[in-house]
Amino acid sequence: MKNNVLVVHGGGPTAVLNASLYGVLAQAKESDRIGAVYGAIGGSEGILKERFLDLLEFAGDEGKKLLSTPGTAIGSSRYALEEEDYRAMEPILRKYGIRYVLFNGGNGTMDACGKLARALGTDSDIKVAGIPKTIDNDIGITDHTPGYGSAARYIARTTAEVGADVRSLPIHVCILEAMGRNAGWITAASALARKNKGDAPHLIYLPERPFKEEEFLEDVKELYERLGGVVVVASEGLKDENGTPIVPPVFQTGRSVYYGDVGAYLAQLVIRKLGIKARSEKPGICGRASIALQSPTDRKEAVLAGREALKAAMEGETGIMIGFERQPGEYCIRPIRIPIDQVMLTERTMPETYINDRGNDVTEAFAAWCRPLTGEDEPDYIDFQEIYRKREEGRG
């Protein structure tokens, strides 16, 4: 008898969320035990409303489009499931012959995943597994999450490009705002833009450290006087020493936070307090939807996570999330199965060893950890201004 699979997406998308869905389809296609792979259309609400589409017919060439489709092809939701919702799911799953339920999402979705696994019980013949996904990289235990590598590559490349732009006409301070909620992982990845001394980013501010306005202004002033053009990368989630956001969120409903414009606020601060020209850029969700700056490593790992989750469920595992364990030596990860109660609603932020003492930069340890995730083939710019400067120095 064939068994069916159900895939559910939760929360906001990443550049490789659909790549994990492709991984599930590819794995299912290789098995003769799978009858249908249902996508829950519109997230967990889609389960309760029985909005199911069998995706297995798209496992071939048409489905390969999933690798380069941003967003989520089956939709998502932020619907907060209640106790009774979990109980209501079992008869629906049985009605559709679903034996394997795969939740793909962040720590909120892993919470739902764990609760459904608990409601069904470990002895149930219906198995539930989680596929991690978040640009924020704030899920515990796993070395990193699918989606983060692409967000990191986006911010690194964008910082390098904005750096080249600002260096061309060095007359202002440019604040680049990065996503990541309460975790600085994305913001920190901007450091990978540096190739030569003096390259952007010149300052990096993370939500893990209280933001000190005076130190920020001191640092900006000193750099502006020296370089003319300064690039600052600041996290949307910056807080002051009391833990209060430096810009109040626009609004907040449950786990969904719409952050205030931190970049615009800091630019205004530079203008008002230092009298220096400043502007801000806030690519925002452009950075989690960019296919051109998808990390090839991230995409490969996202496919792997989808495959491994189905494999685990078919092997009888339930209440687990797939994670990555980094191997010693040259970059290599091994997929692992993490008991889901270890990651439900945890929020992993950056460790102190990845942040410099002054709290305005990251350490080389962070860069070494992050670099392979971006699959970065470093851009190779030519800078005649720098060549001229060096020749003049040689003459002087």
Next chain:
Amino acid sequence: MKNNVLVVHGGGPTAVLNASLYGVLAQAKESDRIGAVYGAIGGSEGILKERFLDLLEFAGDEGKKLLSTPGTAIGSSRYALEEEDYRAMEPILRKYGIRYVLFNGGNGTMDACGKLARALGTDSDIKVAGIPKTIDNDIGITDHTPGYGSAARYIARTTAEVGADVRSLPIHVCILEAMGRNAGWITAASALARKNKGDAPHLIYLPERPFKEEEFLEDVKELYERLGGVVVVASEGLKDENGTPIVPPVFQTGRSVYYGDVGAYLAQLVIRKLGIKARSEKPGICGRASIALQSPTDRKEAVLAGREALKAAMEGETGIMIGFERQPGEYCIRPIRIPIDQVMLTERTMPETYINDRGNDVTEAFAAWCRPLTGEDEPDYIDFQEIYRKREEGRG
């Protein structure tokens, strides 16, 4: 006797500004009459300070990096030249054996170009020519300017990606802010993101039409109720019916304007007046520095403009700017030489025929004009939500 060339960059960069510089180098290399191609380091100030670097040694493989280097490799400036500056230039040019001066920039730079040509006089053996460059596409006479095609491709692709993201989790209004100063050309190009009915962008607001808050809120409300997720693309330069910017510029010095955050303002308006969740994205200068989203057509034409400017100067032309004339039929442009006084400080905005009646969208005539400039190979996304919806409709 060999003659030398001087290239000067003015104003903000584009994604293909350095490609035009490459074009000048490639053209110079093919001639046995050129001795050196000096780059004025740091824009027109670089002329007065005699900050010159001979770039001809980089005309080979190393110089090819110019094609994918954002910003300007020789630097730029916003230095406002005075009458005496133009008079001071001739002895400097003669000292370095410079016979051909090429200014690469927008309408402000073309003004400088024209003034130097006038100061030298048409009979002078020193010839001055302009290479157009602006993401804003606001230079007169020419069909379009190098730099615009890439900015258009960036906004089109980004709108498609943000559209896929918002459609995945359709719970808010997303305002994407586009650059372009007083001209809506870039904002308008977002329309190229549409492939199927209902695709983003759902509303487009251009500075050519007075922004009417009430109509905007009406349109957003109707779309939100119908779609759940709405993508609005708004120009940084939006003005009300009195011509006052809807958000005051952060500051303005001469021709340099730092626009206020129009996207953030409109998002706040949606939240406050309609009680609908909204957020804004402002990629800003990321959109003029993106190499991944460079238009191949734009890059090719930028190289051509550089080549043609040197060719014109070597043929004895002075006080002209290279422009593009579009040929009838399949997309094809012909380089033309435009008397520079026709483009000095003009500002070309979008014609009425490119804007719809309500002023919240562009016309198909605009899209047909714009499409070939982006060199767009359309992204091909897969959308299971849409497939599901159509199947349900078929059943219902």
